[in-house]
Amino acid sequence: MLGFVGLGLAVLGTVLACIPAAFGIGVVVLLAAFVVSLIGLFRKGAAKWPSIVGMILSVVGGIIGSIVLVVSLLASAPGPVDPIIPTDTPSSSSSEQPSTDPTAGRPSPEELSETILADLQRSGMHQYDDDPEWVACWGKYAYDSDLSDAALREYVETMDVVGEERELMKTVSSDATVFCSSQ
Template identity: 60%
Template sequence: MSMPAGWYDDGSGRQRWWDGAQWTDDYAPVQGAGSAQPAAEAPAPAASAPVTSAPAATSRPSPVLGFVGLGLAVLGTVLACIPAVFGLGMVVLLAGFVVSLIGLFKKNAPKWPSIVGMIVSVVGGVIGAIVLVVSLVANLPSPIDTAPATNAPPSTSAEPSDPPTGESDSRPSPEEIAEGFAATIRAGGITTYDDMPEFYPCVGQYLYDSELSDDALRLIMAGGDPPEAERETAEKAIGNAVLTCDPQASDPSPQP
């Protein structure tokens, strides 16, 4: 019958721990010289045995929501920087922000992915809005580039600045003004408004209703410069006509 675990004399005069099956390397402390060692001791209670306690393993939940929100924030930032899909990018950024916010309140999970996801969502939205505004401003047509008053080619007439002679004294019709203005624009190499069927009739009607004289309108129709006294007025009228009749113009309100 095997002896129970406890401290016993191993034959060398010292107390040694018996684990119930074999001797271990644990020895009891040596007592003073005057004390007598018992030949054998009763089995010690199990609580006196050396026990090595291992720390309980603690596990923290994985921050899945934080990483998902961070991924959505990065994807939304990329999409928001593309003007064609800016709206979709903003939706993805909003989803990334909400998911990151939910992950921030998950107990015992690391918080840094959620915090980074929220920051990236906000910064991505700002960057995407800036890129969209810059893209829109860069694509707006410049009124200076489309104004034919200063960039119109020289007229083929021998004396473009002289008032026409032998012509009718009546005011040109809006259709005649539109045709002459269109011919002048196309002669300058500008074909932007050929796809806008209402543009030239609108310009013709606008110039017809302006304060320009009949002679100034005929000169503009012929591609020449209006009289010196009406040159500034003609430039403003043409510029306002282009801005009013072009639906893609940046400021369609007439200039003062």
Template identity: 55%
Template sequence: MSIPAGWYDDGSGRQRWWDGARWTDYYAPAPDAGSPQPLANPQALSAPVASAPATSAPPPGSRPTPVLGYIGLGLAVLGAVLACIPVLFGLGVVLLLAGFVVSLIGLLKKGAAKWPAIVGMIFSVIGGAIGTVVLVVSLLANVPPPIDTAPATSAPTPSAEPSTGASDSRPSPEEIAEEFAATIRAGGITTYDDKPDFFPCVGQYLYDSELSDEALRLVIVGYDPPESERATAEKAITNAVLTCDPQPLDPEPEP
């Protein structure tokens, strides 16, 4: 008659698991002093201790340690930390992938606890997403601003109004003649240089014209007068030239 599997005293005072055929390597924790002791089976004491195999089944209720789950979780945590450092993003991604694969294998292992493998897989996915966001933000922050290749063009500086004297009153005929002569010569016209009476005559004519002081000062230095006096200015200049030089120059003889 075979002895049923159970805990028995192997003769050393400790409870040892008997699998029904031989002794195993599993020992029960030492019981408290006040707890009842299981009765020793006299026949079990005669069982040979040396014949206990190392591959006997574990006692009921015990589960193996989820080693792969813990390894996958550790790889996922380390990979997430490294992935959040832009310069180590590539190494972090490799560790995250390794942690995910190891956690998946640990999840498929029968008999072991599943929670470390599940946490490792979740941490791998979340760590990869966070690391990607950190890398994108870091790259965008370091992008240099676009260089403006358009040629720099300086805004034209408006010409300053010419100084027409410290006084705001109407310029004298002499001043008008002098300014008008300078303006004509600046335009390349030297026709009247041999007529000494021309410019004084023009100065007196414009002085006596209906032009306002402001318009007169603008006209003699070559600027356009106000729109309201433009026609009057053109008429005054034309009449002044025709009055002061009624005889046009003789045309050059044909060769």
């Protein structure tokens, strides 16, 4: 009889341990199931198989519940954020058209720094507001990149690059973010 009680507790504990919110309760029930099954194993005249299955299920249930908990915690962890991907695309009728004047030249690292900070703030990201070194590093990295003067000027004027260099801008932005965060 005690073996069946341990087996029942092992089944209940396994189910509870696989629910991340009830993991702690499930572990306690699994421990109780293991102890009850162990005691049932040494009782004379009682069937041994429910106790053995209860002990095995207690251990396996604890392992499965732990894996489910770790996977659910990793799945709910916030991932890296790419601050440059625009949330809206400027319309073609916008008054903020990029300059096509080739004499406009390459924006300075300071202009790029001011733009990235404004772009981040526009996106609701304020983690770099009090980090002028990171902002200056990002501006210098973008300035030194392979992006054309026109693409950088377009970014300074519209906070976006919509032409052929859009993907390169995303790559440069991501690389600059990683590089400057590690400095």
